[in-house]
Amino acid sequence: MTMHPSDGPLLQVSNVNIEYRTRERQVRATHDVSFDVWPGDRFILLGPSGCGKSSLLKAAGGFLTPRSGQLSLAGSVITSPGPERMMVFQEFDQLPPWKTVLENVMFPLLASRKASRAEAKETALHFLHKVGLAEFADVMPHMLSGGMKQRVAIARALAMKPRMLLMDEPFAALDALTRRTMQEELLALWEEERFTLLFVTHSIEEALVVGSRILVLSPHPGRVRAEINCHQFGLNDFGSEAFQHAARHIHDLLFPTNGASPSPSSGEETAYVAATVHPS
Numbered sequence: 243m244t245m246h247p248s249d250g251p252l253l254q255v256s257n258v259n260i261e262y263r264t265r266e267r268q269v270r271a272t273h274d275v276s277f278d279v280w281p282g283d284r285f286i287l288l289g290p291s292g293c294g295k296s297s298l299l300k301a302a303g304g305f306l307t308p309r310s311g312q313l314s315l316a317g318s319v320i321t322s323p324g325p326e327r328m329m330v331f332q333e334f335d336q337l338p339p340w341k342t343v344l345e346n347v348m349f350p351l352l353a354s355r356k357a358s359r360a361e362a363k364e365t366a367l368h369f370l371h372k373v374g375l376a377e378f379a380d381v382m383p384h385m386l387s388g389g390m391k392q393r394v395a396i397a398r399a400l401a402m403k404p405r406m407l408l409m410d411e412p413f414a415a416l417d418a419l420t421r422r423t424m425q426e427e428l429l430a431l432w433e434e435e436r437f438t439l440l441f442v443t444h445s446i447e448e449a450l451v452v453g454s455r456i457l458v459l460s461p462h463p464g465r466v467r468a469e470i471n472c473h474q475f476g477l478n479d480f481g482s483e484a485f486q487h488a489a490r491h492i493h494d495l496l497f498p499t500n501g502a503s504p505s506p507s508s509g510e511e512t513a514y515v516a517a518t519v520h521p522s
């Protein structure tokens with residue numbers, strides 16, 4: 243049994259419908275999505291491209307307002323961005339190129355007036371050290387590899403001590419080996435800092451490795467297909483039978499075959515994966 247603080251979930255997403263309206267048409271991005279993220283969760287939004295993962299993350303960040311339904315952080319409805327919710331994106335250009343690595347990490351601390359210059363510098367160096375980039379403090383971002391840029395973005399976000407770290411496919415543009423290393427480093431940072439993570443990916447393997455819970459979304463418009471516990475899997479489980487089994491189970495949820503879909507050994511499955519399957 244996992245113990246949760248009695249004061250409720252940190253992020254509560256209730257019946258969220260997200261729509262985009264252009265002059266010509268209206269696009270529904272998510273349909274009636276609900277989920278709760280508890281403090282310390284590594285909560286994954288998993289689904290195919292276009293199912294509304296980024297839209298949900300932006301709504302949690304306060305960058306867009308759902309057409310209906312609501313998102314609340316510790317009981318307060320989210321209406322705008324805030325320094326307690328820091329984002330890390332996939333793109334390598336999220337660091338202003340005219341600031342050094344150190345200045346990049348210091349910037350949100352200074353802009354939000356959370357710290358004096360001296361404090362910001364100390365905190366920034368501390369987190370650069372944590373992501374292994376202390377020696378690169380005075381380097382300009384264009385000198386860094388993609389993986390190093392993502393480490394800077396992570397250090398910058400964590401330096402703010404956010405209540406929630408929001409990550410939108412942060413490793414998707416990296417080569418496979420770097421991606422693996424970054425997953426490992428993120429988990430090590432989580433062990434130390436115990437931040438609450440909301441992480442978007444379209445990779446089943448990444449979801450199982452990085453996450454403690456996975457919300458499986460259907461193709462466009464995204465609806466909740468299932469919510470799955472996966473805290474039992476770590477980086478060393480990649481090849482294991484239980485891991486393959488869970489991956490297969492999620493694959494079948496994402497890509498159901500037409501008509502009746504025979505699920506292989508469903509009795510056994512629940513031993514590995516505790517899933518609540520929502521009707522769609």
Ligand SMILES: Nc1ncnc2c1ncn2[C@@H]1O[C@H](COP(=O)(O)OP(=O)(O)O)[C@@H](O)[C@H]1O
Nearest residue numbers: 262269271290291292293294295296297298462
């Ligand atoms: N700014 C926008 N204007 C119009 N449609 C958008 C906009 N952003 C996203 N969409 C549409 O909303 C749907 C969900 O997009 P998105 O949240 O980016 O999905 P994902 O991150 O899962 O790939 C897609 O059909 C996409 O084309």
Ligand SMILES: [Mg+2]
Nearest residue numbers: 295296297410
């Ligand atoms: Mg996206």
